[in-house]
Amino acid sequence: MDLVDSLLSGNRRALARLITQIENDLPVARNVLATLYMRAGRAHLVGVTGAPGTGKSTLVNELARAFRQSGRTVAIIAIDPTSPFTGGAILGDRIRMRDLSGDSGVFIRSMATRGSLGGLARATADVATALDAAGFDVVLIETVGAGQSEVDIAQLAHTVLVVEAPGLGDDVQAIKAGILEIADVLVVNKADQPNADITVRALRGMLALSQPESGARPTPICETVATEGKGIAELAAAIDDHRSHLNASGGMIERTRARIRRQIETMLREQLYARFISRNGGHAELDAAVEAVMDRRVDPYSAVEEMIK
Amino acid sequence: MDLVDSLLSGNRRALARLITQIENDLPVARNVLATLYMRAGRAHLVGVTGAPGTGKSTLVNELARAFRQSGRTVAIIAIDPTSPFTGGAILGDRIRMRDLSGDSGVFIRSMATRGSLGGLARATADVATALDAAGFDVVLIETVGAGQSEVDIAQLAHTVLVVEAPGLGDDVQAIKAGILEIADVLVVNKADQPNADITVRALRGMLALSQPESGARPTPICETVATEGKGIAELAAAIDDHRSHLNASGGMIERTRARIRRQIETMLREQLYARFISRNGGHAELDAAVEAVMDRRVDPYSAVEEMIK
Numbered sequence: 133m134d135l136v137d138s139l140l141s142g143n144r145r146a147l148a149r150l151i152t153q154i155e156n157d158l159p160v161a162r163n164v165l166a167t168l169y170m171r172a173g174r175a176h177l178v179g180v181t182g183a184p185g186t187g188k189s190t191l192v193n194e195l196a197r198a199f200r201q202s203g204r205t206v207a208i209i210a211i212d213p214t215s216p217f218t219g220g221a222i223l224g225d226r227i228r229m230r231d232l233s234g235d236s237g238v239f240i241r242s243m244a245t246r247g248s249l250g251g252l253a254r255a256t257a258d259v260a261t262a263l264d265a266a267g268f269d270v271v272l273i274e275t276v277g278a279g280q281s282e283v284d285i286a287q288l289a290h291t292v293l294v295v296e297a298p299g300l301g302d303d304v305q306a307i308k309a310g311i312l313e314i315a316d317v318l319v320v321n322k323a324d325q326p327n328a329d330i331t332v333r334a335l336r337g338m339l340a341l342s343q344p345e346s347g348a349r350p351t352p353i354c355e356t357v358a359t360e361g362k363g364i365a366e367l368a369a370a371i372d373d374h375r376s377h378l379n380a381s382g383g384m385i386e387r388t389r390a391r392i393r394r395q396i397e398t399m400l401r402e403q404l405y406a407r408f409i410s411r412n413g414g415h416a417e418l419d420a421a422v423e424a425v426m427d428r429r430v431d432p433y434s435a436v437e438e439m440i441k
Numbered sequence: 442m443d444l445v446d447s448l449l450s451g452n453r454r455a456l457a458r459l460i461t462q463i464e465n466d467l468p469v470a471r472n473v474l475a476t477l478y479m480r481a482g483r484a485h486l487v488g489v490t491g492a493p494g495t496g497k498s499t500l501v502n503e504l505a506r507a508f509r510q511s512g513r514t515v516a517i518i519a520i521d522p523t524s525p526f527t528g529g530a531i532l533g534d535r536i537r538m539r540d541l542s543g544d545s546g547v548f549i550r551s552m553a554t555r556g557s558l559g560g561l562a563r564a565t566a567d568v569a570t571a572l573d574a575a576g577f578d579v580v581l582i583e584t585v586g587a588g589q590s591e592v593d594i595a596q597l598a599h600t601v602l603v604v605e606a607p608g609l610g611d612d613v614q615a616i617k618a619g620i621l622e623i624a625d626v627l628v629v630n631k632a633d634q635p636n637a638d639i640t641v642r643a644l645r646g647m648l649a650l651s652q653p654e655s656g657a658r659p660t661p662i663c664e665t666v667a668t669e670g671k672g673i674a675e676l677a678a679a680i681d682d683h684r685s686h687l688n689a690s691g692g693m694i695e696r697t698r699a700r701i702r703r704q705i706e707t708m709l710r711e712q713l714y715a716r717f718i719s720r721n722g723g724h725a726e727l728d729a730a731v732e733a734v735m736d737r738r739v740d741p742y743s744a745v746e747e748m749i750k
Contacts, residue, residue, distance in 0.1 A: 162742050169740035183493050385735075392741060393731045397714070399745040400727075404713040405706070407749065418709075422702045426694075431478035432701060433471050436708040440716065 136167050139266055144239060147266050151241055154258045165258055168265035173388075175207075175264035176375050179285035180274045182295030187321045191295060191358040191367075192274045196238055198368040204269035205237040209259055211252065211275040239268065253284040254398050257391075260288060286314040287394055290387055291374045293367075295319045296335065298327040312338055315351055316374050319367060323355035349377055445476050448575055453548060456575050460550055463567045474567055477574035482697075484516075484573035485684050488594035489583045491604030496630045500604060500667040500676075501583045505547055507677040513578035514546040518568055520561065520584040548577065562593040563707055566700075569597060595623040596703055599696055600683045602676075604628045605644065607636040621647055624660055625683050628676060632664035658686055 138146035153161035180195075182188050189210070196206040232238045243256065256273065263271045275285055286292050294315035312318070312335075320332050332353060339351055352370045356363035378384040408414055421435040430438070447455035462470035489504075491497050498519070505515040541547045552565065565582065572580045584594055595601050603624035621627070621644075629641050641662060648660055661679045665672035687693040717723055730744040739747070 166740040166742040169742070170737055173737065185492075185494075389731060389735055392734045393727075395741050396727065396730055396734065396745055399741065400717065400748065401710050401714045403745060403749055404717055405710045408709065408713055418702075418705065421705055422698060425701045425705065426698055428479055428482070431475040432704050432708065433475045433478070436705055436712060439709065440712055 135164055139164075139168070139262070140171065142267065144236070147239065147262065148241070150262050151243075151259050154255050154262065155243060157255070161258070165261060169261055172261045172264035175260075175268055175271050176291065176371075177260055177264075177271050177273065177289040178371055179289030179292040180272060180295060181285055181292070182297075182319075182321075186295045186297040187358050188274055188295050191319065191321055191356060191364075192272050193232060194356075194358050194361055194364045195272060195368060195371075196232060196270075197361075198364045199270045200235065200237055202368070205239075205267065206270045206272065207239040207263040207266075207268040208241070208272045208274065209256060209263070210240070210242040211256060211273065239263065239266075253288070254395070254402075256284070257288055257395055287391060290378060290384065291316045291371055293317045293319055293371070295321050296331055297322040298325045298331045312351070317367070317370050318351055318353045319356055320353060321356050321358050323363065324357045324360075328355065349381075444473050448473075448477070448571070449480065451576065453545070456548065456571065457550070459571050460552075460568050463564050463571065464552060466564070470567070474570060478570055481570045481573035484569075484577055484580045485600065485680075486569055486573075486580050486582065486598040487680055488598030488601040489581060489604060490594055490601070491606075491628075491630075495604045495606040496667050497583055497604050500628065500630055500665060500673075501581050502541060503665075503667045503670055503673045504581060504677060504680075505541060505579075506670075507673045508579045509544065509546055511677070514548075514576065515579045515581065516548040516572040516575075516577040517550070517581045517583065518565060518572070519549070519551040520565060520582065548572065548575075562597070563704075563711075565593070566597055566704055596700060599687060599693065600625045600680055602626045602628055602680070604630050605640055606631040607634040607640045621660070626676070626679050627660055627662045628665055629662060630665050630667050632672065633666045633669075637664065658690075 135146050135150060139150060150161060150164055154165070178195075180188055180192055192208060192210075196208060199206045232240065241259070243252070243259065260271050260273065273285060273289055292314050294312070294317075296318065297320070318335055318339075320328060320335065322328065323332075332355065335353055339353075352373075354363055354367040354370050356367055358364065375384075378387065409418060417439055421430075421432075421439055424430045425432050425435055444455050444459060448459060459470060459473055463474070487504075489497055489501055501517060501519075505517060508515045541549065550568070552561070552568065569580050569582065582594060582598055601623050603621070603626075605627065606629070627644055627648075629637060629644065631637065632641075641664065644662055648662075661682075663672055663676040663679050665676055667673065684693075687696065718727060726748055730739075730741075730748055733739045734741050734744055
């Protein structure tokens, strides 16, 4: 377990190598992760999500800087949707590196979707485990999008930030309604823009409508201008507050339990399938079923039942 | 098979009822879908995706109108990310209904994510099958987002439209690079805005760089102003052209085969898991594994191996 030891002793190249193995779903990564898992559980996982154009990347960089100033080490996982089919995200890494490079207390890694449903969520969970075991105090998980990716983050992170910006178009308003449900902290970035107060007021109004649980903790709204570092300290404090709240209320244990259940379910699904398909004749059977459905000799639902029987 | 007959004879309430059953993953839907599947395969499935603020919904409405004018019936599935946890999308439906209501050749349905990985993709595929069997000539599948949802659409639709708009912020440029790969037709909506020509030129430049296959069909770029109906007829023609191209080149068969394979794989995964967990003691075993991992008595990878053994 050479890799485990170097990783635990702070070797960044060992960490980078393991993440590549996780991304490529190599069996060797599983063994290392099994050992690392027992050492993890200390890091604060923070998800950061929001539509394109909200300035998330700059915000994440500034947050990392703020956490570093309070003496904590920070890892950033940037889930990069740029290239669902070929991977990518090198440009983003370079821009970030320029800002935060030379600080060994910061580790940055971009991950691209590989086109497999659920694959990215699983890989991100595993990378978070590795960064946690490697001793990072805060793991920032940044994603772009509206929909499934937010759900995945909500299920993975302890604290979820949803980033908004003033005046991003008509659809945004509609998206907010759902995204409020997963936000532990709301951020209005670019708060120096003319319409920022309208955005803040709109969010406040929607929060008032959407928090039916009496006694639920009100979702804080933080205003930031990430490009100037404004409001970042307050945002970092709001993130810490949320963690304290989770610890005090038992919410941390519930989130962890839900996350573990989901992780086990996902792995069970994948491995049951892998065993089914790699058994004698599984591949040929799948190919035959595809052709039978192509020719409309059978519908896909019956074809699957037939295979499983 | 009452529902099947009413559905095939054009009963819209029967169709709406089946879609609700599909959304709720009721077993009865499977039986109906099995029958409907054998009647499907005639509709042109068109995916429409793009970031919030590009004006997709208006564009989809106008496209529907254009296809109606050429005598075709149109169904719209709006994948709505507004509420990943509780479902929703009623507002969107109302706005659309006002525009296209009173035309029995149009059917509109919003679907929200339910928080289960892969669940929405499967449900969307099933709803598309139902609409196809019900006789709609064109099925427009609209989604918002950047990342996984685009991949799902690409895998489901015959023709994928990626909608851009001028000046949507810094992240947009980065996203385009990956999204170009899944676009069969690029649309620059809001083409009357000042910077529209810059967006068109940027896309053209990126296309020139990103099409390495010699002999590959160049991706058309359509400029539209959906709110004024401008460029819509040309866009509808580009969509039809793409279908003709797929039919002539054999691409249609390849896309259909890939889609069927993915659908069968997804169903196999889900059903293998369902059988495993619903067998004697499966639930209790899962609960025990979750608690063991919670207490760090075992890592999740080993826990899953133990369960499967």
